[in-house]
Amino acid sequence: MIQHKGYKFRIYPNKVQTVILSQFFGCCRFVYNRCLSYRKEVYASEKRNTSQYECMRLVTALRHDPEFVWLASCDSMALQEAVKDLNKAFVNFFEKRSGYPKFYKKLSDQSYRTRNQSGGIRIEGNHIVLPKLGAIKAKISRLPEGRILNAAVSKTSTGKYFVSLCCEENIVLKPNAGGRIALDLGIKDLYVDSNGYKEPNPKHLAKYEKRLRREQRSVSRMIEANIAGYAKDRKPIWKRPLSECSNIQKQKRKVALIHEKIYNCRTDSLHKASSKLVNENQVIALETLNVKGMVRNHHLAKAISDVSWSRFTTMLEYKAFEHGCTILRVPTFYPSSQTCSSCGHKNPKVRDLKVRRWICPECGVVHDRDENAAKNILAEALAMQTA
Numbered sequence: 001m002i003q004h005k006g007y008k009f010r011i012y013p014n015k016v017q018t019v020i021l022s023q024f025f026g027c028c029r030f031v032y033n034r035c036l037s038y039r040k041e042v043y044a045s046e047k048r049n050t051s052q053y054e055c056m057r058l059v060t061a062l063r064h065d066p067e068f069v070w071l072a073s074c075d076s077m078a079l080q081e082a083v084k085d086l087n088k089a090f091v092n093f094f095e096k097r098s099g100y101p102k103f104y105k106k107l108s109d110q111s112y113r114t115r116n117q118s119g120g121i122r123i124e125g126n127h128i129v130l131p132k133l134g135a136i137k138a139k140i141s142r143l144p145e146g147r148i149l150n151a152a153v154s155k156t157s158t159g160k161y162f163v164s165l166c167c168e169e170n171i172v173l174k175p176n177a178g179g180r181i182a183l184d185l186g187i188k189d190l191y192v193d194s195n196g197y198k199e200p201n202p203k204h205l206a207k208y209e210k211r212l213r214r215e216q217r218s219v220s221r222m223i224e225a226n227i228a229g230y231a232k233d234r235k236p237i238w239k240r241p242l243s244e245c246s247n248i249q250k251q252k253r254k255v256a257l258i259h260e261k262i263y264n265c266r267t268d269s270l271h272k273a274s275s276k277l278v279n280e281n282q283v284i285a286l287e288t289l290n291v292k293g294m295v296r297n298h299h300l301a302k303a304i305s306d307v308s309w310s311r312f313t314t315m316l317e318y319k320a321f322e323h324g325c326t327i328l329r330v331p332t333f334y335p336s337s338q339t340c341s342s343c344g345h346k347n348p349k350v351r352d353l354k355v356r357r358w359i360c361p362e363c364g365v366v367h368d369r370d371e372n373a374a375k376n377i378l379a380e381a382l383a384m385q386t387a
């Protein structure tokens with residue numbers, strides 16, 4: 001089965017390559033913003049949408065314009081990909097999946113993507129070859145087996161560089177142990193399954209939270225100390241420009257490093273949990289969660305982003321595919337917590353989130369709230385599958 005598969009490697013560009021990379025980031029951002037304002041102008045004057053083709057022609061014209069001579073030395077495929085990204089942003093906007101496309105700010109997007117044309121992107125030993133950059137030293141953890149389609153290069157706020165390769169591979173299905181399980185995703189535990197197993201939440205955020213808060217407070221204090229007064233538009237007047245305050249920049253980097261640490265630990269634990277599940281099961285049932293709606297609820301927000309439910313389900317989905325395992329989804333409105341998984345009696349008292357254990361007034365079975373919910377999700381998912 002031919003499928004797309006992603007690989008991410010850390011790369012170590014040399015000084016010259018670092019300069020070229022930052023130029024590429026800048027060129028792609030410039031092209032994206034330029035096309036966005038062009039589309040806005042066309043809409044304002046002619047009340048019509050601009051096609052991707054028109055934007056591509058605009059970029060070609062810019063590349064030949066002596067005013068923008070620096071664009072000519074940029075990887076031309078990267079510029080085309082920036083145009084495609086903008087087009088996709090508009091499609092998402094028209095189909096109401098996201099808001100109106102925004103301009104990229106100077107430091108917001110440190111990345112670009114390019115395509116593989118006749119082997120322009122390839123791996124040579126412990127180097128990755130990229131168009132117009134040559135061989136960049138890389139930490140190759142596993143070799144892609146199929147054809148490389150494209151590469152996205154990014155720079156983190158902590159100054160590290162990564163390349164993500166998208167490859168076309170013939171995927172051989174891996175086996176699974178044939179189990180059937182349902183997960184009740186939670187906050188206290190990452191999930192409780194229908195067999196009563198609780199996957200503990202790593203709570204890395206809690207561990208690093210204190211440090212993060214302390215370092216963040218320190219950033220705000222330094223920034224406040226640098227304010228001389230306020231302009232009419234309420235914007236601060238700096239004693240020294242922020243970019244020149246090396247102590248503030250240093251402190252910001254410290255904060256970014258803690259964030260990065262949290263993210264990495266989190267990713268690691270999500271990978272372990274999802275791999276275990278697809279190895280053991282043929283069917284995994286989940287409740288479709290309205291994560292967006294829940295994050296708006298301020299109390300739950302931090303805990304939810306900590307557990308990263310949506311990242312977890314995304315991982316589960318692609319790994320399930322490789323293991324020939326099915327993910328079944330039960331709609332959120334299904335009362336999984338309140339229904340007794342033994343006799344089907346509905347107990348509205350359990351709606352109160354504080355009730356962790358309860359006895360079914362009908363059949364007397366003692367339930368753990370989350371385990372009972374998971375059992376119901378499994379039963380409902382299997383019923384929906386046969387229906």
Ligand SMILES: [Zn+2]
Nearest residue numbers: 340343360363
């Ligand atoms: Zn019962």
